[in-house]
Amino acid sequence: MIEIQNLTKSFGPIKAVDNLSLKVQKGTTVGFLGPNGAGKTTTIKILTSLITATSGRATLNGIDVLTDPKGALGHVGAVVETPEFYPFLTPVETLAYLGGIRGMSADEIKVRTNEVLHQVKMDEWRTTRIGKFSKGMKQRVAIAQALLHEPDIIILDEPTSGLDPRGMVEVREVIKDLKRQHYTVFMSSHLLGEVQETCDAAALIDHGKLLVYDDIDALSRQTKVVKMEVKTVNDVTDALLGRVRSMASVRGADRVNGRTFVVTYEGAHDERADLLVSIQKEGAKVSEFSSVGLPLEMLYMDLVKESR
Amino acid sequence: MIMMAEENKTVHTVPSDAEQIPIVWRYEFLKYLRSWRLLASIGIAVLVLTLIYVIPPALGHPYSGTDSDQTLSLVPAGAFQVGGSGGPVPVAAALLDRSNIDSSSVAIFLNGTAYPSSNGANWFVSNVEYGGQNVWAVFFVEDVSGDTVTATYDWQTSPESFAGNFLGFASLLVVICATFFGADSLVGEFQNRTGYLIFPNPLKRWVLYAGKFAASMTAGGIVVVLFYAGIGVLSLVSAGGVDDDFLLSLGFAALYLMAAMAVAYLISTVLKGTTGATVLTFFLFVMIMPIVDGISSIAGTKIQGSLTFAAGVIGYILNDPYPTDASQTFPGGMSIQSYYPDPATAAVVMIAYAAIAIGLSMYLFKRKQLAG
Numbered sequence: 001m002i003e004i005q006n007l008t009k010s011f012g013p014i015k016a017v018d019n020l021s022l023k024v025q026k027g028t029t030v031g032f033l034g035p036n037g038a039g040k041t042t043t044i045k046i047l048t049s050l051i052t053a054t055s056g057r058a059t060l061n062g063i064d065v066l067t068d069p070k071g072a073l074g075h076v077g078a079v080v081e082t083p084e085f086y087p088f089l090t091p092v093e094t095l096a097y098l099g100g101i102r103g104m105s106a107d108e109i110k111v112r113t114n115e116v117l118h119q120v121k122m123d124e125w126r127t128t129r130i131g132k133f134s135k136g137m138k139q140r141v142a143i144a145q146a147l148l149h150e151p152d153i154i155i156l157d158e159p160t161s162g163l164d165p166r167g168m169v170e171v172r173e174v175i176k177d178l179k180r181q182h183y184t185v186f187m188s189s190h191l192l193g194e195v196q197e198t199c200d201a202a203a204l205i206d207h208g209k210l211l212v213y214d215d216i217d218a219l220s221r222q223t224k225v226v227k228m229e230v231k232t233v234n235d236v237t238d239a240l241l242g243r244v245r246s247m248a249s250v251r252g253a254d255r256v257n258g259r260t261f262v263v264t265y266e267g268a269h270d271e272r273a274d275l276l277v278s279i280q281k282e283g284a285k286v287s288e289f290s291s292v293g294l295p296l297e298m299l300y301m302d303l304v305k306e307s308r
Numbered sequence: 309m310i311m312m313a314e315e316n317k318t319v320h321t322v323p324s325d326a327e328q329i330p331i332v333w334r335y336e337f338l339k340y341l342r343s344w345r346l347l348a349s350i351g352i353a354v355l356v357l358t359l360i361y362v363i364p365p366a367l368g369h370p371y372s373g374t375d376s377d378q379t380l381s382l383v384p385a386g387a388f389q390v391g392g393s394g395g396p397v398p399v400a401a402a403l404l405d406r407s408n409i410d411s412s413s414v415a416i417f418l419n420g421t422a423y424p425s426s427n428g429a430n431w432f433v434s435n436v437e438y439g440g441q442n443v444w445a446v447f448f449v450e451d452v453s454g455d456t457v458t459a460t461y462d463w464q465t466s467p468e469s470f471a472g473n474f475l476g477f478a479s480l481l482v483v484i485c486a487t488f489f490g491a492d493s494l495v496g497e498f499q500n501r502t503g504y505l506i507f508p509n510p511l512k513r514w515v516l517y518a519g520k521f522a523a524s525m526t527a528g529g530i531v532v533v534l535f536y537a538g539i540g541v542l543s544l545v546s547a548g549g550v551d552d553d554f555l556l557s558l559g560f561a562a563l564y565l566m567a568a569m570a571v572a573y574l575i576s577t578v579l580k581g582t583t584g585a586t587v588l589t590f591f592l593f594v595m596i597m598p599i600v601d602g603i604s605s606i607a608g609t610k611i612q613g614s615l616t617f618a619a620g621v622i623g624y625i626l627n628d629p630y631p632t633d634a635s636q637t638f639p640g641g642m643s644i645q646s647y648y649p650d651p652a653t654a655a656v657v658m659i660a661y662a663a664i665a666i667g668l669s670m671y672l673f674k675r676k677q678l679a680g
Contacts, residue, residue, distance in 0.1 A: 011679070048508035051677040074322040074510040083504035088342040089335065094505075100331040101511050103320040129342075142505070149320055155508075 001026045002047065002153060002186055007056035009042050009208075016042040018208035019056070026152075027182035029175065031195030031202040031216075033296075035304055039208035040188040041081065044157045047186070048078045060153055074102070077146030078155040082139055082162050087131025091122060091141050094130065095148055102149045109148075116144040119174060121167075135162040143171060147178075154178060156187040160194060172198050192297045196220075202296065204303055211303045216296065223299045224266050225251065230279065231288040236261045243282045247275065262292060322510040332511075332519020333526070340527040345488040349527075352484060353535040356477050361542055364473075371546040372464040375406065377417070380457045385447055388436045396429060398447035404461060407469035408547070409433065409444040413462035416446065418455040442628055468626045470547035471554055474539045475623040478557070479616070481535055482565045483593040485528030490572030491589040492582035493520050494673055499582050503678045513674040521573060521666070528565050536561070557625050560651075563658040564619045568593060570665035571615070577672040610647045615661050617647070618654035625651060 002024035009017040017039045024030045034040045045051045047058055049069035058065050065072035085094055092113055099109035117123050120140040125133070130141065139162045146154055159175070160168040175198045178185050189195050195202050196216055203213040212219065236255050244253040244263055249271050252264040265275055280286055323331070340346045365371065380402035388401050404414075411433040416423045425431055431448045438445070446459060494517070497503040506516065536558045543550050551557075572589045579585040597616040604611040610633065611617055624631055630651070637643040649657075 045678065050504070050507050051679050070322065070510045070512050073508060074320075076508070078508040080504045080508055081501070084501035085505060086335070086339055086502060088339045093335065093338070097331065097335040098505075098509060101323070101328055101509050103322045103510075104318075108318060108320075145505070150318065 001059075001061060001184065002155075003057075003059045003062075004043070004047075005057040005059075007043065007046065007058055008054045009039075009046060009051070010054045015208050017046070017053070020205065020208060020210055022203055022210060022213060024184060024186050026184050028200045029179040029183075029185040029187065029198060031199035032186060032188040032205070033190075033192065033195060033202055033300060034188075034205040038206045040205065041157055042208075043205075044078075044080055044155055044186075044188055047155055048076070048080055049073060050080060075149075075152040076155060077149065077151035077153070078157075079139075079142045079146045079159055080155070080157045082135060083142050085130040085133075085138060085141065088129060090127045090129055091117060091144070092126050094141065095145055098145050099148055104149055112148050112150070116147045117141075119147065120144045121170060136164055136167055139163055140167065140171075143174065147174070151183075153184045153186070156185065158189055159187060160189070160191065168194075192300055196296045204300060206304050212299070219296060219299055223296070223302070225264060225298045225302045226267065226272070226291060227262055227264050227293045227298065228272065228275075229256065229260060229262050229290050229292045230276075230284070230286055231260045233259070233285040233287050234283075235259060236284070240282055240284055244279060247278055249275065325512055325515045328511055328515045329519045329522065332516055333522045336520050336523030337526050340489060340523060346527050346530070349481075349485055349488055349531040350534060353481055353531055353538070356481070357474065357535065357538040357542065360474050360477070361546075371470065372462075374413075374460065374462050375404075376460045377458045378404075378460070380404075380416075380446065380459055382448070382453055382457065388438055388445060388447070395432075396449040398432075398449055399451050400448045400453060401445045402448075402457065402459075403438070404433070404444040404446060404459065404463075406444060406461075406463035407466035408464045409435075410462040410464070411444075413460075414446065415460045417458045417460070418452060420456075420458070423452075423457075437629065440629065440631055440634070465547050467543050467547040467549045467551040467554070468628060470543050471539055471551050471557070472623060472626050474535075474542075475557060475626065478532070478535065478561050478622050479564065479619045480594065481532060482528070482561060482568055482619070483590065485531050485565060486568035486572040486593070487586055487590045489524040489527045490521075490569045491576055491586040493524055494573060494576040494669070495579055495585050496576075496582050498676065498678060499580070507678060514670050517573075517670050517673050521569065524569055524573075525566065528569060529562065532561050532565055533558070551626050553626050553628070557622050560619075560622045560625060560654065560658075563655060563662075564615075564622060567615055567658040567661040567665070570662040570669065574665040574669040574672075577669045577676060605645050605647060608643070608645050610645070612649065612653050613657055615657060618649050618657040621649045621651050621654040624648055 004020055004022040007017050007020045008015060020043060032040050046053050047060065047065060049065055053066055060072040060076055063072040089097065095113045096109050117126050120143050122137065122140050122144065125137065130138065143159060160171050163171060172194060175185060175187065179198065179200065187199065199216060201213065201215050202219055204211045235258055241253045241255060241261060244250060249267050250263055250265045253261055255261045263275070265271060276286060276289060382400040382402050385398035385401045414433050416431055423430060430450060431446055433444065433446050435442055435444055497506065540550050540554065575589050576585045579588065593616060597614055600611065601614050601617045631648045633648060634646045635643050636646065
């Protein structure tokens with residue numbers, strides 16, 4: 001279990017993390033969301049003992065990482081940002097080094113190294129020095145080392161960063177595997193779809209403060225703002241868009257192309273039905289309409305906008 | 309499914325701090341074994357050994373030979389401290405300008421005519437102290453000042469003198485090792501972002517420091533020991549033996565390596581870039597501190613606390629007797645002091661530098677955050 005209590009981190013006058021409290025229950029996968037500079041990485045750096053906190057408490061399996069980092073990190077696997085590796089070592093040697101530090105026997109290291117390198121599709125590069133690797137390959141090895149010792153808690157800071165689309169899918173599958181096996185996973189990401197796809201719950205922070213933290217389903221239900229793409233058989237004129245923007249519950253309307261526009265509005269099914277009627281009354285001959293964007297994305301945009 | 313189910317996971321016990329240090333040492337040292345730095349350092353040592361060994365004979369200064377018909381300059385014998393008693397009392401003496409003489413081969417000629425020793429009744433050869441140094445001299449019992457005195461003798465460079473030619477470079481080699489293996493060791497974890505890999509582990513910062521320092525010392529130690537081994541072998545071949553203080557010199561070189569490495573680590577924790585740390589470490593030892601040492605000679609103040617001054621003991625320790633401080637006054641009244649580090653004080657200075665720099669750099673490394 002990860003427990004953060006009243007955590008604050010200041011860099012001079014700037015509070016990167018501001019009295020943050022959060023609890024990640026054992027066996028859950030929690031996404032940690034927020035815009036750039038929100039305090040996600042700072043929080044993760046505190047959890048992984050890369051930096052100290054100004055005040056507050058952060059425990060991993062009940063051990064305070066601020067006062068006993070060695071004890072707290074003993075059963076944690078972490079990937080923070082995109083780490084660099086010692087260029088003269090191979091993945092096998094790097095994993096042997098880290099496995100040794102974490103108390104794994106030579107036999108265990110050998111077995112697990114084969115497994116995790118296979119899992120991140122790096123088998124064929126196992127004895128190549130990491131100095132020759134691309135960023136994506138390094139990210140795969142970084143994930144492999146985090147899983148090596150089968151830690152109780154896995155902390156991932158933007159784990160798909162630097163990966164190609166196929167690599168992203170593979171890493172998401174790894175995270176889903178961890179979720180199925182009830183590992184405790186705390187993962188920051190910019191990719192809302194990724195969080196919605198892989199996590200049980202999500203915490204959203206901005207300016208170092210927690211805005212919302214709930215199950216993904218509950219968060220989706222909280223979403224008030226919806227985007228709808230509307231296709232018409234006649235041209236979308238500026239006059240039409242202006243009239244749509246002035247309608248009740250509408251937050252914005254933007255042309256996609258000559259006969260398509262996206263309208264952002266607050267509400268649920270009733271509001272959407274009313275809105276479609278109103279749009280047609282304004283002269284638009286609607287041929288198709290569909291919701292666009294993820295509920296979590298809508299909530300994110302809404303809450304971040306409010307907090308700023 | 310490759311990953312083991314959680315309930316079947318192996319529970320690992322994190323090794324103790326003492327058990328983790330050799331693990332860190334092993335992989336840090338592996339880095340050096342595979343990097344160009346260790347090879348380059350050894351290459352520099354081999355190159356220096358080769359150059360110092362080959363160039364003097366190539367320029368006409370071999371390590372052994374025979375001096376024939378060397379004209380001797382006589383001075384009063386009282387200038388020398390001649391040991392023993394009961395023998396003939398010499399009235400004049402002449403230096404034989406070689407560090408080691410085969411005394412049985414010496415032949416003296418007066419005005420071109422052989423002048424036998426007659427079992428020391430006419431002259432004898434002795435190794436005596438003169439001007440703070442051990443020298444070879446011929447002592448004459450009779451007054452031969454009115455004659456042209458020449459000598460022929462076999463000579464060989466003494467082990468002390470032979471090793472002394474090379475040990476002038478030992479301090480610089482130590483500085484090169486400290487620069488290559490210490491200067492960017494800690495700052496590199498931050499600048500190169502490898503800290504993101506190693507710090508989020510159950511590993512205390514001081515343990516990481518200790519393992520790294522041990523690896524740096526191992527790499528530097530290999531280079532220095534190889535250098536000394538090379539001198540030892542060459543000395544056996546060319547000087548017929550190894551100076552009795554040779555291992556003591558190696559001990560001082562090892563102490564200097566530890567102190568210089570500690571200072572390099574301190575610079576590595578204070579600075580933010582690897583280039584700056586590397587440049588500052590090198591120039592601190594080859595330029596900044598030697599300038600201070602030089603000024604102390606002119607100012608007439610012996611700065612025993614200077615690490616580079618203390619490092620002079622690495623070469624001086626071979627001198628028998630050990631040199632003493634001296635003053636030389638030039639026309640116009642300006643005087644230059646020649647200072648020599650006291651061996652015991654030099655050892656204390658090196659240990660103090662090492663202890664303070666290690667303590668301080670370990671403290672700073674522990675507090676340094678990977679915030680960038």
